[in-house]
Amino acid sequence: MITIGLLGCGNIGHIIGNYRGTWKIAALYDRIPEKAEELARLTGGTAYDDFESFISADFDLVVEAASGKAVRSYADTILCHGKDLVVMSVGALADPSFKDEIVATAGSRGRRIYIPSGAICGLDNLKVAQISPLTRLLLRTTKSPASLGIAATERTLVFEGKANDCIKEFPRNVNVSVALSLACGRDADVELYVDPSVERNVHEIFAEGAFGDLYIRVSNLPSPDNPATSYLAALSILSLLDHIGNPLVVGT
Ligand SMILES: NC(=O)c1ccc[n+]([C@@H]2O[C@H](COP(=O)([O-])OP(=O)(O)OC[C@H]3O[C@@H](n4cnc5c(N)ncnc54)[C@H](O)[C@@H]3O)[C@@H](O)[C@H]2O)c1
Incomplete structure (x- = not known):
């Protein structure tokens, strides 16, 4: 054991x-x-x-x-x-x-x-990007304003840039962007939105390369006993x- x-x-x-x-x-x-x-x-x-x-x-x-x-x-x-x-x-x-x-x-x-997959899916086969580089790798994350400690009354883009910069601004909230970057062997593009109408954290992955393209959308519910943590994570x-x-x- x-x-x-x-x-x-x-x-x-x-x-x-x-x-x-x-x-x-x-x-x-x-x-x-x-x-x-x-x-x-x-x-x-x-x-x-x-x-x-x-x-x-x-x-x-x-x-x-x-x-x-x-x-x-x-x-x-x-x-x-x-x-x-x-x-x-x-x-x-x-x-x-x-x-x-x-x-x-x-x-x-x-x-x-x-490194666990955490709150997203797809890291398993996205590692092919280390063999055949992607032409596009974007993570679009949407969270409630409260979860980022931001006041917003409508959907607002709060960060657009590279994962390794986004984590510096939001060290507790975009761990998945770094996991994605490590899997793919390149710094992922990130768009981080706050949206007062969402009740779930939503992560969307867009990737394109010689293999074709993929779109993965994960809409995360909180853990039953622990609302601070996505159940999937x-x-x-x-x-x-x-x-x-x-x-x-x-x-x-
Ligand atoms: N990879 C993912 O998808 C994912 C998902 C959720 C959370 N996380 C990360 O996991 C970590 C833990 O999350 P959590 O929700 O359990 O946080 P939490 O704040 O509930 O618990 C963290 C615990 O670690 C302790 N701690 C903090 N710094 C320490 C240090 N230097 N030495 C010893 N103890 C220390 C704190 O006292 C606290 O008890 C966070 O960094 C969070 O960002 C990652």
Whole structure:
């Protein structure tokens, strides 16, 4: 059974902690120790109040569900301690030199870094773009003004440009644009809208290339127990953890 160290015990941490998967949460760490302790009581894992003790504990991989800052602070140490790493705050990898650095560390240590599909679909076969480059790659995301902390009374374009710039302006809201860019091997174009009439986060992917073209539209409902997190993003991390290490690998 795969054993997990959970880094970050907030919304996503609770969704992971409440699911009974084919793996076990062995260790937990949060910069707010009470949060790790509370989730430790639920999962039966051990809460640590300092990162060094957490990362020195005996488990297989770290699931990061904390922040981009946590990824930048801890990724290298995690890999150097012989743990694989699942990154939810994938926006941290928008910095090419940081990404190259941790990928090199993972390679030299024989470790793996996993990026869940999160709140979108299609990353599996869009990786063909690394073989046959796309002529168009656009992510159009629409969210409620409240979710971005913006006041708007009508549909408004709040960002148009590259994913690696969009994540700097909206570090918690467009992780999917960076995941898409990493899958395709190029910085995706992004249009970010706020729309007071939408109740769901909508992600539309437009891609064109030698293969033809595709359009994917995902309209995300919130998690039943956790309105702050899209249910698809929550399911995506649970599915990734359930399938890590499976002998049969489908849709990669
Ligand atoms: N890839 C995706 O599709 C996707 C989807 C949803 C959320 N996310 C990202 O996942 C991360 C977690 O989301 P959430 O909704 O659970 O957030 P949250 O705010 O509910 O929980 C984050 C937890 O991590 C802790 N934390 C933050 N920084 C830390 C640090 N440096 N060290 C230790 N603990 C730290 C916080 O105290 C908090 O308990 C966020 O960065 C979010 O942007 C990604």
